Amino acid sequence: MLHLRVIAPADLRDPVLNVLRDEPGVAHVVVHTGAAIDPAGDEITADIAREAANDVVERLKSLDVQHFGAITLEPLDTVLSSAAHHAEDVADGDAADAVIWDELISRTREESRLNATFLMFLCIACLLAAVGVVTDSAVTVVGAMVVGPEFGPLAALAVALVQRKLSLARRAGAALLIGFPLAMIVTAIATLGFEALGWVQLSTVSELTQVDFIFQVGPFSLVVALLAGAAGMLSLVSSKSAALVGVFISVTTVPAAGFAVVAATVGDWAVAGNSVLQLAVNLVGITAAGVLVLAVYRRTRARRAVTGG
Template structure:
């Protein structure tokens, strides 16, 4: 369940209270008059079922609560209340299937911002992938997969397409289009330096066995990207972040980017081209899967909760 807090001017208090009383899935409405200082106003809180969060937020936005005050949502891990559980039972659908759009948009917007931290993580991941490729080390490549932060912008693109959010799509596209070239460029420069001192050569790229999956692109690559992208989006909308680790080590976005830079510098343009293609296939597959999950997600609970065991 979720805790809803609404901070509004005093003249909106009755409107908000009437709105919450009419909504299904709302319990334990509290009013704290006059506690807001800047701007002055009241705080109204309630416990709401996740399934009805979109309807409640939409109704609050209709009375301009987000502009005249603020709407805040907090995930509650534990709720011990018969009244709250009854309100959740009255709400249509199942909590695990509910997509709280404002929550999802806020999460993906934060994770898709082009920042120094994002660039550093992506660059470090590409460098680890490059080292794993030239040393034929599967462990190092997997570490690079987990470290890569690229799923955030890719999920944001999917959300932006479904919700038609141009600003979110632009933010995510900037992060991807600026982040990958920068990370690959730094990887290429350091590869050139390593080649100059004799640490790596063309034979290094050609004699890999354990990590050759990085540039082995084909239909299976797209299928894996679809499955991983679907799992990643499901983990986001259901707030099960632990599943994201499995997503990270299923796709070869960062390893493909790092190996493309290494192979290009060392002159193996065939491997570089196939690695770049692998990168593109994975990026597109993840976005397509994310869109499909959001579009085809369950709209409601097919079995009444009272009839479930």
Template sequence: MLHLRVISPPDRTDELVRILETDPGVTHLTVARGVALMPAGDLVQADVAREAANKVLADVKALGVVEHGGITLGPVTTVLSDAADRAVRNAPGDPSDAVVWDQLLKETREESSLNATFVAFLTIACLLAAIGVATDSPVTIVGAMVVGPEFGPLAALSVALVRRNWRLARRSVIALAVAFPIALLITLGATIVWERLGWITTARVIDAHSVDFIYEVGPFSLVVALLAGAAGMLSLVTAKSAALIGVFISVTTVPAAGYAVVAATIGQWHRAFESVGQLAVNLVGIVIAGVLVLELRPKSGDETGPLGRFKRAIGMRTVLER
């Protein structure tokens, strides 16, 4: 379930309470009048079944609470209550299938911000990838995959395309388009220094066959990108962080970028171009998979998506949702 906390203008509290009382997916409703100071108003709290959250948020926002008060929504880790169980049963749909769009938009918007932290993480990941290529170290390559923060903007771009949120799409593209060149330039400078010191040689890179998967583009390059993108988006909408780690170590976006820099500095241009191709395949595949996952999942608690229609058609609703 999700915990809803609303600071409501006093003249709209009664209508807000009526909306929450009549929704079958809402329970544990409490009202504290006049306790909110900034902004001033009443405090209304409730627990909401995840699959009912989109409708509840839309109804609450229609009262103008966002402009004159505030809405906070967060997960509830443990709920021991028959009333909560009834709310989950009465809400249409399945909690695991529900996409809370306001929550997802907020999370992906934060992950797609172009800031010093994002650039730093991407730069460190590219440096680790370059070191992994130079030392023929798959372990270091995996470390670069985990550190790389590029999935955030890619997921945000998928959400933006589905929701037609062009501002978020532009924000995501800018984050990638600016951060990657900065990270690659820094990695290029470091690689040149390593080459001058004799740490990187053409022979060492050519003979590093254990990391050939980084630049070799094949049919499974797209397949892995699609599967990883699908798993990553599912992990976001269902809050399965462990699955997201698996996504990070499945795709070769950052390693491909690091390999391209190393290959270019030692004149291995064909490998550099192949690495860029691998990078492009991974970026595009992740976004496509994210869009497909969001399009196939129910858009609200009423099971309007293809998955909901499929479940109704084969009679699984009672088994899966009760």
């Protein structure tokens, strides 16, 4: 269940209530007349079955509630109510398969923001990957995979392509196109410093045995990227965040960037090129899989709307 709060001017009170009354997946409708101060109006709350939330939000938006007031949603972990259980039973569809597009756009927009936190995480992840390469440590490389924040912009790019949100696409593209080069430059400076201090004795990276999978590009590189991208988007849509950890460990995006930097500093340009290719394959594959998953959800919803469930 989700908790809906609507702030709306008094003249929209009845239209908003009509939207909530017409949806069988809604329970616990409460009206606080004149409770809102800024913006002025009524506060209307309700609990909604997740599978009904997208339709309710779309109908509220058609009333321009978001312009004159506000619409907020938050998940409810525990609801003890026969009315709520009935609302979930009669709502069309299944909660795990429900896509709330505004929620997804909001979440991916936040995760794709190019800010100091995003850049620091990406730099740290690339540095960890570089350390994993120079020490031939698969464990350290896996740590870099988990720390890397790049899935957020990739998911946002997929959502932007499906929903045709140009502003979101620009935001996600900026995070990737600025973030990765900057993180690789920082990693290159650090790696050259390690080499100057004598901590790195590598003359080539092609002889590494524990982390050589990073630059070995093949058909399964794309297969893994597609599967990871699909799993990641499914986890976002269904709010099952635990699956994202598996996605982070599966794909070699940040490790490929770190490997490319280390290979370049020792003059192993062939391996550096393969690492960059691995990075590109993973970025494209994850985005393409996210678009495909969202397109399937969108088509399924449209088919249900035509057939009436």
